[in-house]
Amino acid sequence: MTDTATTGRERAPATLLGRIGAQNISLLIALVVLLAIFGALRPDVFFTPRNLINIGLAVTLLGILAMAQTVVIVSGGLDISVGSIVGLSTMVLAVAAQETGSIPISILAGLLAGLLAGAINGLIIVYGPVNAVIATLGTMSAFRGLAYLMNNGNSIPITGDSLRALGIGTLFGLPFAIWLLIAAMAAFIVFTRETVVGRNIYALGGNPTVARLAGIPIRRYQISIYAMSGFAAAVAGLVLASRTMSGQPASGSQGLELEAITAAILGGCALQGGKGTIVGAMLGVLIIGVLNNGMILTSVPTFYQLLAKGALLILAVIVQERQRARTGE
Amino acid sequence: MTVPVVSVEGVSKRFGAVQALRDVSVAFHAGEITALIGENGAGKSTLMRVLEGEHRPDSGRVLVDGQPVQLNSPRAAHGSGIRVIHQEPEIIPELTVAENIFIGDIKARGGIFLDRADLERRSLELLNTFGVVDVLSPGQRCHGLSPALRQLIEIMRALRPGARLLAFDEPTSSLTEDEAQRLFRVIRRLKADGVAVIYISHRLREIIELADRCVVMRDGSRVADEPIAALDEQRMVRLMVGRPVSDLFNRKERTLGPVRLALEDVTTRRVQGISFEVRAGEIVGLGGLVGAGRTEVARAIVGLDPLLSGQMAAGGKPYRPREPSDAVATGIGLVPEDRKQEALLLMQAVRDNVSLVVPDKVSRYGFFSRRRERALVAHHVAELRVKTPSIEQAVGKLSGGNQQKVVFARWQARGPAVLILDEPTRGIDVGAKAEIYRLIESLADRGLAILLISSEMPELLGLADRVLVMQGGRISGELPWQVASEEAVLALAMRSGKETIERRVS
Numbered sequence: 001m002t003d004t005a006t007t008g009r010e011r012a013p014a015t016l017l018g019r020i021g022a023q024n025i026s027l028l029i030a031l032v033v034l035l036a037i038f039g040a041l042r043p044d045v046f047f048t049p050r051n052l053i054n055i056g057l058a059v060t061l062l063g064i065l066a067m068a069q070t071v072v073i074v075s076g077g078l079d080i081s082v083g084s085i086v087g088l089s090t091m092v093l094a095v096a097a098q099e100t101g102s103i104p105i106s107i108l109a110g111l112l113a114g115l116l117a118g119a120i121n122g123l124i125i126v127y128g129p130v131n132a133v134i135a136t137l138g139t140m141s142a143f144r145g146l147a148y149l150m151n152n153g154n155s156i157p158i159t160g161d162s163l164r165a166l167g168i169g170t171l172f173g174l175p176f177a178i179w180l181l182i183a184a185m186a187a188f189i190v191f192t193r194e195t196v197v198g199r200n201i202y203a204l205g206g207n208p209t210v211a212r213l214a215g216i217p218i219r220r221y222q223i224s225i226y227a228m229s230g231f232a233a234a235v236a237g238l239v240l241a242s243r244t245m246s247g248q249p250a251s252g253s254q255g256l257e258l259e260a261i262t263a264a265i266l267g268g269c270a271l272q273g274g275k276g277t278i279v280g281a282m283l284g285v286l287i288i289g290v291l292n293n294g295m296i297l298t299s300v301p302t303f304y305q306l307l308a309k310g311a312l313l314i315l316a317v318i319v320q321e322r323q324r325a326r327t328g329e
Numbered sequence: 330m331t332v333p334v335v336s337v338e339g340v341s342k343r344f345g346a347v348q349a350l351r352d353v354s355v356a357f358h359a360g361e362i363t364a365l366i367g368e369n370g371a372g373k374s375t376l377m378r379v380l381e382g383e384h385r386p387d388s389g390r391v392l393v394d395g396q397p398v399q400l401n402s403p404r405a406a407h408g409s410g411i412r413v414i415h416q417e418p419e420i421i422p423e424l425t426v427a428e429n430i431f432i433g434d435i436k437a438r439g440g441i442f443l444d445r446a447d448l449e450r451r452s453l454e455l456l457n458t459f460g461v462v463d464v465l466s467p468g469q470r471c472h473g474l475s476p477a478l479r480q481l482i483e484i485m486r487a488l489r490p491g492a493r494l495l496a497f498d499e500p501t502s503s504l505t506e507d508e509a510q511r512l513f514r515v516i517r518r519l520k521a522d523g524v525a526v527i528y529i530s531h532r533l534r535e536i537i538e539l540a541d542r543c544v545v546m547r548d549g550s551r552v553a554d555e556p557i558a559a560l561d562e563q564r565m566v567r568l569m570v571g572r573p574v575s576d577l578f579n580r581k582e583r584t585l586g587p588v589r590l591a592l593e594d595v596t597t598r599r600v601q602g603i604s605f606e607v608r609a610g611e612i613v614g615l616g617g618l619v620g621a622g623r624t625e626v627a628r629a630i631v632g633l634d635p636l637l638s639g640q641m642a643a644g645g646k647p648y649r650p651r652e653p654s655d656a657v658a659t660g661i662g663l664v665p666e667d668r669k670q671e672a673l674l675l676m677q678a679v680r681d682n683v684s685l686v687v688p689d690k691v692s693r694y695g696f697f698s699r700r701r702e703r704a705l706v707a708h709h710v711a712e713l714r715v716k717t718p719s720i721e722q723a724v725g726k727l728s729g730g731n732q733q734k735v736v737f738a739r740w741q742a743r744g745p746a747v748l749i750l751d752e753p754t755r756g757i758d759v760g761a762k763a764e765i766y767r768l769i770e771s772l773a774d775r776g777l778a779i780l781l782i783s784s785e786m787p788e789l790l791g792l793a794d795r796v797l798v799m800q801g802g803r804i805s806g807e808l809p810w811q812v813a814s815e816e817a818v819l820a821l822a823m824r825s826g827k828e829t830i831e832r833r834v835s
Contacts, residue, residue: 195695196688203685206674213631213671214685214739215657274676 023268023323027283034287038294045297053175057243059289060177061086061236063282065256066263067188068232070281073264074192075225076205076273077132081121082233082260084143086253089114089237091147094156094247103160110241111234117143118230122223140257147249156247167242177239184235188278201225205273255306262313263288265320288312332395333358334525335380335411335494340389342375349375350386351549357494357525362516364536364557365529367546367569368758373529376546377496381413382406393493410493414500418483420471427452427467430485455485459515475620477508484515495519496527499756501535505618505784506819513539531758533562547571570760578766578791580810583610588645589778590630590661590747595639599625600802603639607747607778612769614793614813615782617822622802623782624666627749630780631656631663644746657686662745664736666752666782668729672736675725679717680706682724682735686743709738713768730761737768748772751782766792786815798822 039046065082072079093110097103117139124135150156169176192198204211204218212218240252265271266287267280288309295305333356342350350372357363367373378384379391382400390397393409400406420429427448452467465478474482480500487495497516501509516539519526530536536543536557543560545553545568553568586609595603600622607613615623628634630641632650641648643659650656656663665671673682683706684691691702706720715734717727724735733753740748750769754762769792773779783789789796796808798821806821 190696194697196692196697197695199681199697200685200688203674203677203681206677207670209671210674211685212633213653213663213665215654216685217652217654219652274674 024277024280024283027266027280027287031283031287031290034290034294038290038297041294042297046294051293051297053178055286055289055293056178056181057175058293059285060181060239061253061256062259062263062288063181063285064184064232064236064239065260066267066281066285067184067278068229069257069260070264070267070269070276070278071188071192071201072132072225072229073261073269073271074205074273074276075201075222076208077125077222077225078261078271079118079121079136079226079229080133080257080261081117081136081140081143082229082236083253083256083258084140084147085114085117085230085233086237086240086256087249088117088143088147089234090241090244090253091150091156091247091249093237093241094158095150097158097160097163098156103162106158106160107163107238110237111231114234114237115227115231118233119223119227121230122226125226126219126222144250150249151247153249155244155249155251158241158245158247163242164245166238167245177243180235180239184232185278185282192278197221202274205275207274258313259288259309262309262316265313266316268320270320270324271317284316331358333392334394335409336392336395337376337379337386338390338392340376340379340386340391342379342384342386348549350379352389353546353549353551354389355544355551355554357527359493359523359525360520361542362520362526362528362540364540364543365527365546366531366533366536366543366565368760371546371569372549373546374498375549377413377498377527377529380406380411380494380496382411408491410491411496412487412492412494413496413498414480414483414487416499418476418479420474420479420482422470422472424471425467426456426465426469426471426482429471429482430455431489432486452485455488458518459485475508477504477511480504480512481515484512488519492524494525494527496529498529499531500528501530501532505620507618509535531756533565536565537562545569566759569758578787579770580791583773583794585609585611586776589643590780591642592626592630593640593642595626595629595641596637597625597629597634598637599634600629600799603629603804605797605804605807607780609746609776609778610773612773612779612781612793614789614796615780615799616784616786616789616796616818617799617805619784621799621822623799624751625802626799627663627665627751627780627782630749631661657743657745660744660746661749662686662740662743662747663749664733664740664751664753666755668732668736668755669725673724673732676723678721679710679715679724679727679735680720683709683720683739683742686739690742705742706738709742710735713738713741714764728758728761730757730764733757733761733765734768737765741772745777747778747780749780749782752784753781754783754785754788786818789813789818790815 045051069079069082089110092113093106096106096109100106121136121139124130124139125132128135166176171179200211200216201221203214204216204221208218237253241247244252263284264276264281266284267277267282269276269281291308292305295308336356338354340350340353353372353376365373375384379386380400382403382405385401391400392398398409400409421432424432430452431448449467453462456462456465456467459481461481471479471482500512504512516526516528528536528540540557543553543555543557543565544551545565547569588606589609590607593604603626605613615626617623625634629636631653632655633653636649643661648659650659669675680702684702687705691705692698703720710717710720713734715738716731724732727735753769754765757765769779769781781789781793790810790813794810796810796813796818797804798806798808798818800822808817
């Protein structure tokens with residue numbers, strides 16, 4: 001169509017970077033409703049500081065993964081392999097601890113393993129080229145296989161006081177892991193909103209051709225984004241290893257990719273790319289965390305929990321598509 | 330006076346703060362071609378949407394054969410014989426030509442199986458009527474068809490039985506001269522068959538050639554409805570813009586500086602042996618038919634298509650881009666052909682779209698300095714007189730001309746040495762066009778080397794200091810502006826076959 005109606009008055013300005021929009025407000029409402037429901041069902045335990053800290057601890061892994069996933073989705077991609085990378089990195093950490101006896105070196109090894117695994121994802125996607133969903137679906141299986149191979153499918157216990165301290169230590173009454181999550185959140189928010197690279201990622205996801213012609217080296221960006229996602233998974237792996245004091249090939253990290261993607265989508269990420277915020281994703285994470293915790297407290301069987309989480313992902317996408325159709329974006 | 334096939338009486342339509350149509354009355358008669366012109370935003374498309382049943386007017390009525398009708402849905406409009414052929418043909422690439430023509434009206438045997446024989450017979454009839462059996466066959470898949478052929482399919486689809494009013498919305502914007510002529514023959518045949526035709530175009534010469542009558546719209550109102558014989562281009566422009574428009578081009582001698590971009594025997598998968606130079610302050614035009622390889626030359630220069638052989642130099646140094654980012658870093662900017670798909674992030678703010686190529690100028694250590702960004706963007710937006718309520722406005726909400734100005738503002742902020750313009754005024758109305766031309770001239774005055782790709786002859790001939798003409802992936806000739814004429818360019822563009830390619834340098 002040739003006629004574009006331009007008016008002097010428009011609605012709220014459309015800024016590139018995140019803003020607290022209608023979607024975040026509805027997420028907040030959903031969160032409050034959930035809190036009210038579970039608070040009413042289990043008034044004895046739900047709102048105790050101990051349980052709230054439990055929720056906080058439970059969402060650290062998921063939170064780190066969901067924020068990284070948000071960046072990946074904003075860039076127009078998807079990373080399904082993050083759960084496997086978490087498992088793999090704990091195994092690398094445990095093996096390194098066995099071999100070297102040094103916790104700092106082992107932590108470094110675990111983080112490097114995640115970075116490398118992510119970079120491999122990026123290289124496959126860019127130079128294959130392979131669709132991101134397929135590429136990371138493949139490496140999801142491959143990395144998990146690798147994690148099992150490292151000790152014949154068994155976990156490896158880790159000894160080392162410094163790692164234990166990391167797992168159980170607190171600062172101002174809050175566990176280290178929660179501080180880590182808060183720090184990561186601050187870093188991700190600044191990264192996505194205030195840096196050139198962050199803004200370019202929105203451009204890349206919004207329209208890769210435009211981004212490319214504007215001089216953004218999109219291949220380097222894509223590889224770096226998946227490497228970052230792998231690294232974030234390894235950080236989550238570090239949290240998991242410090243909590244369990246072991247390398248776990250699968251336990252504790254299986255299905256995390258589903259939850260991370262669900263949280264990101266709930267938080268307003270468009271799978272087409274170019275849209276999504278860290279704050280939204282963290283609200284999604286809290287909703288999933290409260291739902292998980294509440295269902296355990298109210299003794300909902302595990303199988304129903306899986307059912308509920310799957311339904312939540314699909315519901316989030318349906319709501320998003322409806323909104324897209326309505327706003328005509 | 331005969332009863333018009335379709336007429337609108339006193340139609341008004343408002344969207345929010347915008348009065349898109351103001352008390353518009355027009356009658357469309359059988360066997361008459363009515364041109365509809367106006368700047369973007371004048372209300373042409375809204376009027377079409379009303380006729381199509383997409384929009385319901387706030388007041389006024391639509392009459393078919395003198396009887397008031399309610400066009401509540403596209404289906405109702407279709408039933409009344411009103412068909413609109415849109416600028417972007419909606420063709421399903423995986424279906425055959427016949428299936429695309431008759432989609433929604435495919436007969437089934439026993440209610441289940443495709444009646445291929447019937448489909449083929451009916452589409453062959455149509456293809457014959459249009460004289461295109463040699464280029465299209467009913468069973469051919471539509472994948473990869475040229476825009477012209479896709480449009481033809483869309484027209485044949487619209488011509489299914491019962492068409493009484495056929496509206497063409499800028500049908501020639503992506504057609505070559507030849508294809509446009511074929512379309513005009515089709516339209517004249519429709520006229521002879523007694524169909525009422527509405528023809529929307531920005532190309533005034535076409536309208537004078539084709540139409541019987543011209544309706545001019547401005548700001549939602551009908552400002553003129555006259556027989557074509559009473560109008561000339563100047564008057565049409567004056568009616569559309571509402572004020573006299575000075576000459577579109579100011580030809581003046583510019584002093585040329587050093588060579589900014591040089592191509593030597595550049596060959597990619599799509600172009601062969603391309604050699605030319607662009608100097609500082611020079612506008613070099615690249616003409617030729619659609620598909621002659623002009624855009625592909627641009628793609629090679631910015632690093633989108635790899636060089637198979639040959640070399641390039643920028644600013645006197647060897648230049649071998651692997652990615653468009655190399656081009657930007659070297660000081661070569663591209664204003665691509667498809668503004669909406671290749672140049673702009675439509676949902677993002679003007680600010681983001683401008684600052685996208687100047688991250689170094691709006692940040693420190695990788696972090697944005699919003700103050701600097703706003704100042705820089707505001708400066709260039711003001712200088713180019715982009716009409717936008719604020720720099721936070723989403724670019725997709727601006728008019729075509731203003732969108733293009735945002736693209737220019739972006740490169741002006743970057744300050745490249747070479748700027749490649751691929752169809753810089755496509756889909757832009759007359760008033761904005763003149764501004765873009767001024768802008769291109771002033772950029773050259775300031776010493777930019779400009780490569781201008783254009784299918785619009787007046788633009789090419791009016792702006793370029795010399796015109797390189799391409800044909801079949803090669804440069805078939807070069808014309809200094811003094812001798813460049815439409816005929817000369819076309820002769821080079823259509824020079825047939827493999828005759829020796831020699832440069833005509835006078």
